[in-house]
Amino acid sequence: MDFLLLLLSALLHLHTSLSSGTSTVNFQVGVILDLNSSNSPVGRIGLSCLLRAHSDFYSLHKDYKTRLVLHVRDSNDSVIDAAAAALDLLNNVKVDSIIGPQKSEQVNFVMDLGDRAHVPIISFSATSPSLIPRTPYFIQTAESDANQVQAIASIVKAFQWSQVVIIYEDTEFGNGIMPYLSNALQDVNARVSYRSSIPQTATNDFISKELYKMMTMQTRVFVVHMSQSLGTRLFKKSKELGMMSNGYAWIVTSGLTDLFYSNDFDSVVAMQGVLGVKPLIPKSRELEKFASKWIQEFLQKNQGMNMAETSIFGLWAYDTLWALAMAAERVGKSAPNVHENNVDSEGLFALRISETGPELLIALLKTKFTGLAGKFNLVNGQLEHTPYQIVNMVGTIEREVGIWTPSGGISKCLSNIISPYSTSKENFGTIIWPGDTTIAPRGWEIPVSGKKLRIGVPQKPGFNEFLKVNIDPRTNAVQVSGYFKEMFDSVMEALPYAMPYEYSAYPFFDLNGSKEQYDAGLGDITITATRSIYADFTLPYAEGGVTSIVPIMYENVNDVWTFMQPLTKELWLTTATFYIFTALAIWILGTKIITTTRDEPGQHVGMICYFPFFPGQGIDGSLLCLVLVSWAFVASLLNSTYTASLSSRLTVQRLQPSITDVKQLIKNGDYVGTQEGSFIVSFLINLGFNSSKIRTYKSTEDCDEALTLGSKKGGISAYYDVLPHIKLFLSQYCGKYMIVGPTYRTAGFALAFPKGSPVVADISRAIIQLTENGTILEIEQRLSSNLACLGPESNSTPTSVTLRSFLVLFSITGCVTLICLLVSLLIYLHKQRAFLERMSDFNVNVRSRFYVLWSYLKQRNPWAHPKTTNTRDQIPVS
Template sequence: MDFLLLQFLISLLLLPSLGTEQNSTDSIINVQVGVVLDLDSPVGRIGKDCLYKARSDFYSFHRNHTTKLVLHLRDSKETVIDAAAAALDLLQNVKVDAIIGPQKSTQASFVMDLGDRASVPILSFSATSPSLIPRTRYFVQTAQSDADQVKAIASIVMAFSWNQVVIIYEDTEYGNGIISYLSNALQDVNARVSNRSVFPKSATDDFICKELYKMMTMQTRVFVVHMSQHLGARLFLKSKELGMMSNGYAWIVTSGLTDLFSLMDVDVVEAMQGVLGVKPLIPKRKELDTFPNIWNAMSLQVDGSIKPTEVSIFGLWAYDTLWALAMAAERIGNKHLKATKNGVDSNSEFPFSLGISKAGPKLLKEILRTRFQGRAGVFHLADGELVQTPYQIVNIVGKRERLVGIWSPSYGISKEVILNVTTSYSTSKENFRIIIWPGNSVIAPKGWEFPVNGKKLRVGVSEKSGFNEFLKVVRVPQSNAINVSGYFKEVFDSVMEALPYSVPYEYVLYPFENSDGSSAGSYDNFVYQVSLQEKYDAALGDITITANRSIYVDFTFPYAEGGVASVVPIKYDDRNDKWTFLQPLTKELWLMSATFYIFTGLSIWILGRRIETSCRDSAGQHAGMICCFPFFPGQGIEGNLICLVLVTWAFVANLLISTYTASLSSRLTVQRLQPAVTDVMKLIRSGDYIGCQEGSFLVDFLKGLGFEESKIRTYKSTHDCDEALTNGNNGGISAYFDVLPHINLFLSEFCGKYMIVGPTYRTGGFAFAFPKGLPLVADVSRAIIQLTENGTIVDIGQMNSSNPACAGPESAITPNSMTLQSFQVLFAITGCVTIACLLVSLIIYLYKNRGFLQGVSNFNVSIWSRIHALCRYFVKIDLSSRSKAGHTKNQIQKT
């Protein structure tokens, strides 16, 4: 204590000596600086003490100075009017060259306009609202803007996977300035601002309690508080009283409150246990080890209520602000000395000597280019504000702040300051040190809870007279209660049981029909009611995921298959007419088969006539032989070539006969089952009536396919659909459309009577619907996936299946006629083999009868005579050799 008192007395003795030196030295010029602070506030008192200490330290280190800052202190009394009056007095009466302050953003918003008109720099180390900077170039924010900390807060939210946040702030320039930046930063990490709670600066205790009660009824349990010290302290005291500082809650406070935590009363500190806070990171330096003790000793001389603690960041910013201003003035003073030595008018280069505020523009320019290592870190201004530095994340435990993490713009969250440039950006919760949460818990809150007022999750269930095989709801007249049963209900119960926490819920009726049987709503309206959260907090039933519904609610992962299909009656058509036997093969295949049949027979006759004695029969007998050769290959035919042709043809013929038999059998059996309609587009073109389930999304879906709304009829039960399909065009429908689960149930109920036709259109499937942004949706989806993978949902479906599987036809299969393309290769093989055999036989024969051919080629006769002679020669049955050329010549001439 003696050392601190000695330091304080030395500083007091030093100030008069500086003033004397100033008055006794002609070359030292006073620079008039106004100071506007709220002297009754902690920040104001801290700022004042640090400004005077900074002035003392600066001129202790710079004794050969040409300028000296003269501080003119004014008390703004925490009001905008007094701050403006003080600034006006300093500008008009004192003729100050710069003003440090005012302290609050609301005050700075008005005073900066005065400085702009007088061309006097306004330097504030405590007005941190980001909305102040763009308004005038003469306002300099020598503190970090509140916008710099929003990404640090968003990183905390992202690290713990909180997807909903409530922002609590005061309705002032300081409170409103950060909101848009904070909302955008939270949105960037996929966190939704579920509510904004605005507190007037003069909020009463009743107002605070009312707002807190409203937040207790909400499900979000993550709160970001941006308030001044006085209002923030009252908020946490009331939160403690209402039980909102217990397990499951997460509180994050901005730097304004975090920095002043050490100045809070004991009861406020106890109420803030477990709170996380962010504040600019102060680099460790030896000068800071004694600095807090010095200014705390000075503060104790004025107000003993301020307790010794670590130095406030506002005090360091005030200290660096005065140093920057003194350095800027000193550079202008050096320019004055150089100008004086060179014989230049000192007043033009050194406007401080004019006694009026002409130094503003030059002083502002020098301040903006000032850069040095200050007590709060590197003093560097960019665009009129202090550049962003890392933030420390602290946890309030006991009577102190525990450092649990450091956030930097380049590396995200880490346990220590990262100097490795190769480290990537990370927001993992593993990068935090151990955090003690409200309620003295080390388990991170999940970010949301169901309201603590006993309210249960209201799950809406639909009451329908038909299509209730999957979910049946029965009213109990005596108690007005409802009994819910069925597949959907059991799946929902299993999913809720699989959650890692307990969720109380109750079923609430959503009627689809009025008492007179008329329609009372639709699934679209049901889903919209869930989004309003007036009667329902969730929806259960055969609710299909659609793009339109997803605008209003969030769907879970589907637990039942999706898809839309159509069913039509089966038509038993007898197609056994007299020409049925021709249908297995196409016309082209029939013609090709006949052609190759004749070609093969002709080839065998040509090959056989050379060696068969029977070839001397009549022409009719020759034709019969050609027809019979393919079927009776063994009647006296000899020769390897004939056998090769017959074997090849037999292979092709057997394949043709087998294919024909199979196709004809299929055509005489399966083809008897035909759908009444085979094409959806045909239904649209013909204008037939179609049907779908009442209240479903299918009406809009079918209109999207091209059906006219007047051609779409809705039905309440499967029996109504069966009757309509039976009637067909006589007052009924030609096809019925529904989602696949209902289609399969319909087919099993009316087995063998209907079948699916046309394409199956994809849809999202059945899912549970919840209000937008509810964190429960992700957990329910994970539970559905888990139960799907382990087979639980499949087992529930099998146990609830009352109708046996239908073995009847599910679709119509029309046998196709066999085409020529299927046998092209076979016909090519048998054709090539046959032609090859004919060519070999022809070559052998011509070689044996080369004398005849030579005689034919030597005669000078017409071409047609030669052809006629050749034909006569081949037709004539004479096995004796005619080798004499002369006799051949006479024979041709006679012909």
């Protein structure tokens, strides 16, 4: 075979020289492909299209002064052989560029050689995204696999699949796409539940074990990224194991999609119903003309192969040679094809450094034209992003069911691109899924065929008003009733698909029992942060909140201090203070009107009591009346309020809780209780209760007995539970207990599922639907009709009239009194100007001023009737 390849290269060189004349500048181009590999026909397809492109190009461009001379090498599906071929072409043939190698792992090594020799490495078939950043001398004239991940993610989002399994080939080709695919799926809220890495040399037994493992999972959506040889083996095994049946969804990447036509009959049958993505090839007259001739020629030279359409890899190969030939002509016009013989002494291999390679690289990156595969335009060393075609494998053909574009998302055709970006499944054509059905898979299934969903329900002696579980002793059948059961049945009926399920009882208080696995948990399950680490919850279907109840106490109306209770201590003290203040004001203002002699203190008190009835005349009398009116208004309101409150307390029996505050319970060291097995135990510890002060109970009867006894007699002082249970408890023991303290917010009751369960989203949507249409409310109302009593109407300490109720009135009467005193003082000061002048005389010493003041105060009535002073009362001036 090597001899035939050398002969082919020699004939191509001779043909080029004879057809172009002596002035032709030849560019030596190496071609490294897998030509005899049974794993993939890409190498043979690519070489056939390269030769066809070489012939077509120079037959149309006979005036060109440059020619590409192809030197073909077989890499034998080996990285080492590909590297050896590259070394031979670089050192011995002195090539200016290399087309190939075919596979990503081969390119991963050869590109470093091209970088050292400054020779462009051009691949139309190595599509791994990890190759591009390595060296500027590597060019992908194929679309990177990273371009198709958004199209795959859009399909997943369109059908609302929440979980995906990725099956990929454990090679450079397979691993390169994984970060991009995982991120794209994460962006559409699809979790990758499992990654199956299958080596290229995997046996059928290995593939079967991996598929069996995936059958035991709930996920039924698979994205496959493999080469043709490994991918077809995978689908054949999937067909044997029943994984190509109803309920499964398979999506394959462009590598498998493009080569579907070349598969054998068994592989085509195994891939029925599969969705695939591949770059959209625009239809053109040139493409049709090329395809009709090329397919016939290829099948004649490769008998036994199926080829109904041209491969995208063949078209990329065709366009690659055209682009390289155009770039060579641009370089040839500016400089002759001169080869330097300098050698790179660094590294393991001694490589000739090409002078033409860098110029050829720059010219190739600038080359733009419309080829058979569409627009040829290199962006950052890669072929420009194009739309993707979404196809459905049905029979022996690929039916187009949609078009994906980076800007518009999914649409039925290019002329019907929706803006903005759309991922609606309505934009797809009719899809035939595995199992020959048009009903889209929901993306998950119960792992074992025929198994029902096991719903775990707690069997407990008490607190079973919402969910009561009994086991028939004869048949061992689980009998479930109650609000939760009705609600769950309604939710399951509201799902858009049928889901068989059965109830399975477990002993709620058997903490040391067997740990069985359930598909869901039903009961009074409150969502908590700790529980959410180990399980997934639906949206709540019942109210949340934690509160407490305590025994009710009644006020003793025969208490000797009952008359003090209508008003608070602050109001009593404020009333007394204002009474004394008002009395002083009356005395000050009244002495100016009535007192004409130096009376005894007792007479002053009598005057205060007498004056309200004979206030006197003049401005002082008016001020005094104003003080009295304001105080009388406040006193009247206080008297009315006090009378009404006291009457109510003496005639109506008032309720009050035995304990009103959590801090009081903790400070007193009281015991508190809750349900056994409830999260409220840890909740109470977080509130500050000592764990030794928390007692748990299995029934409401036990709680009632404990509350009746109290902490001092072996019971509890308060009982804590979630609101639904508290309301039921109060309805059973009406008038005996009352709610106290704050209601601590919780998320409410919900259904619990194993972590990552795909059914959570669907059931949550069903709960929302039943909430909006009133079904859940109707079920709750049927339960509430049985609650005859929810406790006493008064759920707080009996109230007394507080100071705040009279704060404005006290402020008004205080201001009025102060203003009256200030006006009276100003009037007096105006009348006693002589006294003020004497007191303000700077020549009078302190002792003399004190004597003046004392003499003045000794007068009987200095304001109203100033008297003539005796000689002995003369005030010394100095």
